[in-house]
Amino acid sequence: xxxxxxxxxxxxxxxxxxxxxxxxxxKLQYAWDNGIAIGKYLQALKEGKILASYCNGCGRIMLxxxxxxxxxxxxxxxxxxxxxxxVINTFAICHVNWDASRLKxxxxxxxxxxxxxxxxxxxxxxxHIIGNVEPTKVTIGMKVRAVWKPESEREGSITDIKYFxxx
Amino acid sequence: MKEGVAxxxxxxxxxxxxxxxxxxxxxxxxxxxxAYSEAGLSPKDIDSFITASEDFMEGYSIFDEYVPxxxxxxxxxxxxxxxDFLQALGIGYMMIxxxxxxxxxxxxxxxxxxxxxxxxxxxxxLDPVYLRPLKExxxxxxxxxxxxxxxxxxxxxxxxxxVVIKNKKNALYNTNAAYGANLTVDDILSSQPIxxxxxxxxxxxxxxxxxxxxxxxxxxxxxxxxxPIWIKGIxxxxxxxxxxxxxxxxxxxxxxxxRKAFAMAGITNxxxxxxxxxxxxxxxxxxxQHLESMGIVRKGEAGFLTENGATGLDGILPVNVSGGSLxxxxxxxxSGGMKTYEAVLQLRNxxxxxQIKDARVGLVQSWRGIPTATGAVAILSNE
Amino acid sequence: xxxxxxxxxxxxxxxxxxxxxxxxxxxxxxxxxMALDQAGLKLKDVEMVTVGSAPDxxxxxxxxxxxxxxxxxxxNKQYIRNFVGGGTGVFAPIHGWMHVxxxxxxVCLVVCSEKMSSCHPHxxxxxxxxxxxxxxxxxxxxxxxxxxxxxxxxxxTYGLSKTDIARVSVKNKNNxxxxxxxxxxxxxxxxxxxxxxxxxxxxxxxxxxxxxxGAAAVVLVSEDVAKRLTxxxxxxxxxxxxxxxxxxxxxxxxxxxxxxxAARMAYEMAGITEPxxxxxxxxxxDPFDYKELHHMEGLLLCERGEAARLTAEGYTARNxxxxxxxxxxxxxxxxxxxxxGLMKVIEIFLQLREEAGKRQVPGKPKVGVAQAxxxxxxxxxxxxxxx
Numbered sequence: 062x063x064x065x066x067x068x069x070x071x072x073x074x075x076x077x078x079x080x081x082x083x084x085x086x087x088k089l090q091y092a093w094d095n096g097i098a099i100g101k102y103l104q105a106l107k108e109g110k111i112l113a114s115y116c117n118g119c120g121r122i123m124l125x126x127x128x129x130x131x132x133x134x135x136x137x138x139x140x141x142x143x144x145x146x147x148v149i150n151t152f153a154i155c156h157v158n159w160d161a162s163r164l165k166x167x168x169x170x171x172x173x174x175x176x177x178x179x180x181x182x183x184x185x186x187x188x189h190i191i192g193n194v195e196p197t198k199v200t201i202g203m204k205v206r207a208v209w210k211p212e213s214e215r216e217g218s219i220t221d222i223k224y225f226x227x228x
Numbered sequence: 229m230k231e232g233v234a235x236x237x238x239x240x241x242x243x244x245x246x247x248x249x250x251x252x253x254x255x256x257x258x259x260x261x262x263a264y265s266e267a268g269l270s271p272k273d274i275d276s277f278i279t280a281s282e283d284f285m286e287g288y289s290i291f292d293e294y295v296p297x298x299x300x301x302x303x304x305x306x307x308x309x310x311x312d313f314l315q316a317l318g319i320g321y322m323m324i325x326x327x328x329x330x331x332x333x334x335x336x337x338x339x340x341x342x343x344x345x346x347x348x349x350x351x352x353x354l355d356p357v358y359l360r361p362l363k364e365x366x367x368x369x370x371x372x373x374x375x376x377x378x379x380x381x382x383x384x385x386x387x388x389x390x391v392v393i394k395n396k397k398n399a400l401y402n403t404n405a406a407y408g409a410n411l412t413v414d415d416i417l418s419s420q421p422i423x424x425x426x427x428x429x430x431x432x433x434x435x436x437x438x439x440x441x442x443x444x445x446x447x448x449x450x451x452x453x454x455x456p457i458w459i460k461g462i463x464x465x466x467x468x469x470x471x472x473x474x475x476x477x478x479x480x481x482x483x484x485x486x487r488k489a490f491a492m493a494g495i496t497n498x499x500x501x502x503x504x505x506x507x508x509x510x511x512x513x514x515x516x517q518h519l520e521s522m523g524i525v526r527k528g529e530a531g532f533l534t535e536n537g538a539t540g541l542d543g544i545l546p547v548n549v550s551g552g553s554l555x556x557x558x559x560x561x562x563s564g565g566m567k568t569y570e571a572v573l574q575l576r577n578x579x580x581x582x583q584i585k586d587a588r589v590g591l592v593q594s595w596r597g598i599p600t601a602t603g604a605v606a607i608l609s610n611e
Numbered sequence: 612x613x614x615x616x617x618x619x620x621x622x623x624x625x626x627x628x629x630x631x632x633x634x635x636x637x638x639x640x641x642x643x644x645m646a647l648d649q650a651g652l653k654l655k656d657v658e659m660v661t662v663g664s665a666p667d668x669x670x671x672x673x674x675x676x677x678x679x680x681x682x683x684x685x686x687n688k689q690y691i692r693n694f695v696g697g698g699t700g701v702f703a704p705i706h707g708w709m710h711v712x713x714x715x716x717x718v719c720l721v722v723c724s725e726k727m728s729s730c731h732p733h734x735x736x737x738x739x740x741x742x743x744x745x746x747x748x749x750x751x752x753x754x755x756x757x758x759x760x761x762x763x764x765x766x767x768t769y770g771l772s773k774t775d776i777a778r779v780s781v782k783n784k785n786n787x788x789x790x791x792x793x794x795x796x797x798x799x800x801x802x803x804x805x806x807x808x809x810x811x812x813x814x815x816x817x818x819x820x821x822x823x824x825g826a827a828a829v830v831l832v833s834e835d836v837a838k839r840l841t842x843x844x845x846x847x848x849x850x851x852x853x854x855x856x857x858x859x860x861x862x863x864x865x866x867x868x869x870x871x872x873a874a875r876m877a878y879e880m881a882g883i884t885e886p887x888x889x890x891x892x893x894x895x896x897d898p899f900d901y902k903e904l905h906h907m908e909g910l911l912l913c914e915r916g917e918a919a920r921l922t923a924e925g926y927t928a929r930n931x932x933x934x935x936x937x938x939x940x941x942x943x944x945x946x947x948x949x950x951x952g953l954m955k956v957i958e959i960f961l962q963l964r965e966e967a968g969k970r971q972v973p974g975k976p977k978v979g980v981a982q983a984x985x986x987x988x989x990x991x992x993x994x995x996x997x998x
Contacts, residue, residue, distance in 0.1 A: 063966055064624060064957075067791045068641040069825065071628025080632065084731070085360060085671065087352045090344040091287035091744070096251025099745055124860060125746050127297075129257050131856050134271050134300035151767075151864060153759030154812035159751045161733035173756040175859050185860040188747055196812070201767055220749045284673040289666040289740040290696040293857045293986040303872055306854035307702065310667075310676045310692045319691065319706075325713035327614060328880070352673035357634070466690040469680035484687065600677045602690070 101140060102126040107217040109209050113143045113181050121182040143180030145207035147225070150175040150186055154196045170196045176205060176225055192224030203227055232446035233321045234456030235608070236331075237267030240569050242437020243557045245406045246341040252286070255438040256337050257298040263333065263440040264300075268452055271300025274442065275329040279308045280316035280336040280561045284349050287342065299333060299440070312336075313439065314564030314594040314604035315464040320443045330448045337438035338559035346434065354599055358472065367431070369598045371423030373476045374513040378425065380477040381520060385425050387531025388512040389416035392429055394540055395509055395548045399555025401581040404569070406435045406557040416512075430512040435557020439565030457572050460589070460607040461492030467601035474601055479514075479521040482593060485605040486522035493607040495589075498524045499545055503587045504574055506567035508595040508603065509552040518593055519547065522605065541582060549574065549582050564594030564604060575610040617711040618837035618844035619704070619829050619996070621650025622957040627794040627825035627945030630728040635670050636682025638826035639724040642950075643684050646720070646828040651840050657830075658716035659689040663703030663723040665696060665948035665985070668737035671729045683722040683828075696741075697896065697985025698852065698992035699723065700827075700952015705850040705994055707831040717833040724826035725947035734822040741987060743857070758819075759811035761864040761988055762901045766813065768865040769916035773813055777804040778922050779900035780817055780942050786929065787939020789969035792954065794945030795821050804900075818900045820940070825947035827954050843964045848978070849883065849995035851876030857987050870909030870984060870991035878911075881995040883978070886911045890995075891976035892962050893933060894955035896983045897940040906982055907935060909991065934972040937962065952983035956994060963998040 072080060095103060098114060102125050105112035114126045118133030122141060129136050152174035156164050164170065172191040177184060191199055192208065205225040215221040239262025241255040250258070264271065279295045288294060292308040295301070309316050313336035320332040343349055351366040378384065392411060399408035411429065419429040449456040465488070467480030474480075486498075495501045505524065509515035516530035524545070525533055533539055539547035550556055550570035559566050571590040573579040588610055595603035623645025625631075625638050633641065639662070647653060662683045667675040676692025683690070693699060693706040700723055707721040727734035738754035766776070781804060787796035797803075799817060807817040837844035853873040855862050862868065874886070883889045895906035904918035912933060913921055921927060927935035938944055938958035941951045959979035961967040982993045 063968060064622065064645075064961065065791050065968065067624055067626045068645070069625035069628060069631050069633055069638060071626060071794075071824075072630045072632055076632075077630055083357055083361060085356060087671070088345045088348040089284065089287070089352070090348075091342050092344050093287060093342050093744055094248050094251050094339065095745060096254045097249065098254075099251060103745070123858075128254050129298070131297035131300070131302050131858065151760045151764040153756055153763060153814070155753065155756060155759065155810070156808075156812075157753060157755060157810050159739045159753045160736040161753070171756075173750070173752060173760065175760060175864075177860070181860075184863065188750065188752070188859055190750060201763070218749055219746050282674060283667050287740070287744060289668045289737055290694075290986055292695050292854070293741060293989055294743075296854050297856055297858070301854065302856045303853060303869060305852050305873075305876065306695075307706075307852065308694050310674065310694050315691055319709065322709050322713040322715050325715070326709055328712075349673055352671075353677065355678065356672055464689055464691065465687070466677075466680055466685050467687060469677065469686050480687065596674070596677070600674065602677060602680075 096128065098126045098128040103217040106219065106221040107215045109212065110142050111145050111178060112140055114140055122185065124178055124181050124185050124187050143178050147176040147178040147186060147205055149201055149203045149205060150177050151201060152191060152199055172196055172199060189222060190224045193226040232458055233324045233443055234449035234458045235441055235572055236444045236449050236453040236456050237263040237442035238569055238572050239263035239440045240404060240437065243404055243406050243435040243559060243566060245435055245557065247436040252337055252339045253298045256335055259438040259440040260299050260335065263442050267442040269331065269442060274331045274333045276323060276332050277301040277304060277306040278316045278320055278332060278334045280311050280313045281308060282310050282561060284352060285560055299335060312564045312594045312596050312604060313562055314592060314606055317441065317606060318462045318464050318604060321459055321462050324443060324445045330445045332443045333440060334443065335440045336562035336565045338562045339436050340434035340560060341436050350598060366598050367423045367426065369471055370511045371426045374425050374511065376476040377513055377517050382528040383516050383531030385417065386413055387535050388430060388516065389413045390534045391509060391512045391515045392416050392554055394534065395552040395554040398541065398549055398582065399551025402551050402556065405551045405555050407433055407555055408551060426511060432510045432553035432558035435559050437559055437562060439562050439569055441568065455576050455610060457575050458609050460609050461489035462606040463488035464604035471599050479517050481601050481603040482518050482521040485603060489605040489607050495607065502545065502589050502591045504546045504549055504584050505591040506550060506570050507547055507593045508563065509548055509554050510558055510597055512554065515547065546584050549584060564592065567592045567594065571608045575608060615712045615714060616834040617708050617831055617847045619960050620832050620837055620840050620844055621646045621830040622960055623649060624792050624827040624954055624957060625825050626792045627823045627947055629794065629821065629823065631726065631824035635724050635726040636679050639679050639682035639722050642826040642828040643720060643722050646830050650830040652718065652830060654684050657684055657688065657718050657720045659710045660685045660720045661703060661706045661710060662692045663699040663949040664692060664725060665699050666737055668740065669725060669727040669730050669734055679724055684720055695985060695990050695992065697948055698983045698990040699949040701956060701981055701983035701992040701994050702852055703949065703953060704829055704831065704956050705852060705992060708847050708850050711831050711833050717836050719831045720828065721831060722828040723949035723953040725950050726824045727822040727947060728824050755811040755814060757988060758899050759814045762813055762899065764864040765901055765905055771919050773805060774801060775919035775923065776901045776904065777801050779897065779903045780804045782928060783897060783936050783940040783942040786937055787943020790939045790944050792944055793939055794823055796939055796943045814899065820898045820942045820946035823945035823947040825945060825950040827950045827957060829953065829957060845960050845963050846997045847994060848997040849877035849881030852992040855989040857989060864988060866915060867905055867909040867991060869989060870906055870982065871911060873991035873993045874910045877993040877995050883995065887913065890978055890980050892937065892959060892972055892979040893935045894938060894958050894981040895935065896952065897936055897942050898946055900942060903936060906984060910980060910982055929972050937970050937972050955981040959996045963996060
């Protein structure tokens with residue numbers, strides 16, 4: 062059996078422009094029930110705090126807060142506040158937007174990171190953005206702290222933290 | 229080694245019209261805890277896990293990512309199928325028959341209350357070139373089919389209304405049901421037109437809930453459980469994929485699936501050998517169409533039998549004792565699960581006020597809904 | 612019971628392109644027809660069909676499986692769609708294996724199709740919604756973030772340079788020049804890759820496989836049927852799959868432990884105790900070049916942290932000790948997610964039958980492994996094929 066000739070051609074840009082196209086913009090809107098744990102997590106963010114759950118089975122203090130420990134598979138034993146400082150586990154310097162469009166040369170680069178939060182178990186952290194620093198100066202292991210929106214602007218969202226900055 | 233696959237544990241959270249206090253993870257975790265406890269198993273004892281879900285019903289792309297935690301399945305073999313719960317049950321059944329898996333957990337859930345634009349999501353399933361540009365609410369497909377089915381079979385709109393009355397009344401006895409009610413034929417016939425002849429009360433309303441089932445191979449089932457519920461036959465089929473080429477009088481997927489499931493279970497005379505049936509009634513006429521398509525009753529007779537109580541709780545073949553989707557609520561991918569739950573309760577003699585006497589063999593049937601022609605049939609038994 | 616052998620007896624594949632004229636169902640048909648023709652079977656011989664396709668968001672159709680149905684041969688058949696993110700391409704034949712090994716049928720058609728180009732302004736945008744809608748989407752994450760995060764973690768853990776990693780892109784894009792379906796085959800050099808546009812430090816444009824449209828299919832049959840149809844059936848010897856949690860912090864990104872677990876599951880079934888010696892050719896999933904290295908280690912084909920050095924030494928070239936991605940991989944052939952994984956399975960199938968043409972690796976390979984990966988750095992799917 063030899064696969065040498067394969068079907069499907071692929072359109073060039075000109076062919077694509079000339080082709081008959083049908084487009085549709087769907088209206089897909091959801092209002093997700095956050096449930097007990099994430100509800101508390103978001104409420105804590107509104108209050109300017111980060112809330113973790115702890116499990117006496119494995120001893121982990123986990124972020125984000127959760128109703129059950131996914132490793133021990135039992136309900137978590139309680140909630141506890143952790144600090145809003147942490148250490149960078151990994152990061153990237155991004156030159157594109159979510160839709161693959163390029164950032165303009167004068168726009169600041171996006172610096173997403175996984176940040177291990179102080180007070181939680183080693184390795185436990187959240188994804189967020191690093192800000193207020195030269196991208197080239199960011200390193201794994203760098204100490205960072207949350208920069209919060211003013212209380213009146215916080216709505217109970219992960220964006221109540223504007224970004225994490227080095228300190 | 230003897231063959232056979234049984235349900236050894238089942239857990240349900242729901243079904244309610246809304247479930248604001250718990251997230252999808254929490255309702256599924258809750259159902260899983262019940263199912264695993266019943267089976268006497270911890271997640272580590274379960275060999276594989278299957279979820280039945282659709283991305284756009286969850287509001288996530290790749291919903292598979294968020295499945296393992298609540299099933300205790302982190303770093304385990306987990307798969308997602310975009311199918312009804314009953315189809316997933318069929319996959320689990322097959323996996324056990326490969327001889328390499330002894331126990332499988334299967335889950336499905338509905339958080340339809342979280343979808344603000346449910347009609348748009350449903351219409352998003354229409355063929356993008358041939359149907360979607362018509363910009364019709366996708367329910368039109370059910371309206372078309374209902375009209376054609378009634379004309380061809382001779383069943384009437386009033387008889388469809390009797391399906392609604394029966395099922396919503398049955399649901400009053402079901403603590404897991406969201407839409408129990410005492411209605412009259414007039415209530416239904418005068419309800420708001422949706423896509424005539426389909427009216428508002430002909431259509432099952434959405435509900436939230438979760439269902440988890442644990443399947444086991446023959447030897448495991450005997451060891452774990454005093455009353456395993458055996459899957460005697462199970463098959464899923466798709467009819468004609470394109471709605472405009474479909475036979476609208478009959479549900480081919482139900483005919484094909486029932487034929488195979490009956491053959492697997494050794495059933496030759498369904499109306500005599502089956503003690504009750506949980507049949508998809510997302511639209512009232514569907515219950516009649518499915519009963520006829522599966523060959524359980526003759527063409528044109530389902531309406532008459534319903535009107536005269538033959539499919540009521542005390543009838544010769546109780547249909548949708550749970551209340552069906554009309555009475556419990558439409559739970560989308562979890563529909564087959566809701567019906568399986570009822571079948572298991574009946575076969576275990578745990579259905580309380582709605583218990584059917586001497587229930588030994590039950591039929592469960594599901595349909596994936598508009599615009600599909602896909603559905604499954606399972607035959608369950610306590611022997 | 613349950614020891615039914617399952618063989619692949621036919622394969623079909625379309626060209627992988629940036630924008631196909633054909634629809635998803637049409638591409639499915641083309642690939643399925645080719646596979647059936649190659650197997651010497653007709654659609655009526657097929658008893659069951661399983662289809663693999665990644666996010667519905669690409670094609671822009673809810674219940675995408677039902678939309679693909681007619682093209683994939685599902686009318687009036689037992690038909691189901693399996694979906695484990697990017698792992699789907701190798702999970703689909705595993706799903707097919709379940710259908711035949713269980714005794715439910717003797718002939719199962721497996722089809723994978725993807726039409727990413729439908730998604731505007733760019734298919735990458737569809738990946739916004741794979742992140743947690745409450746705790747992460749408000750940050751406007753992109754798919755590239757997670758790869759860049761993981762790549763950096765991997766490089767830092769083992770002290771690797773960008774050159775170490777870029778070598779994979781060079782190898783695969785060049786390998787793909789010999790693949791008839793290839794979309795982005797190119798005789799690139801290391802300089803080309805390292806000088807290409809930086810999208811998210813440390814990821815450059817030529818480190819990444821493109822968004823693509825394409826389809827592939829295989830026909831799986833039971834032993835009796837295989838023996839009637841061909842004298843070169845390729846047996847599915849081992850299957851494994853594993854899903855990790857989505858919580859970032861419950862896993863460390865430098866090592867894909869879920870790939871290892873999936874591999875162990877497949878190897879155990881196939882009786883493979885020394886993968887480094889017993890596997891003769893491998894197709895790990897390579898959507899980004901560092902992923903090939905990451906997955907080689909997860910597949911236990913080499914010690915942790917060693918994959919880059921072996922690549923530099925030519926160990927993984929077509930004429931090396933362990934050819935890796937002789938097809939050209941996703942980096943060279945293209946990445947229509949689910950179809951890519953199946954393309955890799957098909958490559959192993961062809962290699963073991965010595966029908967891979969110009970891509971054929973020497974030494975008459977007998978055992979090969981194909982692997983796909985997906986979700987949020989979570990799922991590993993592995994299949995072991997044997998001649």
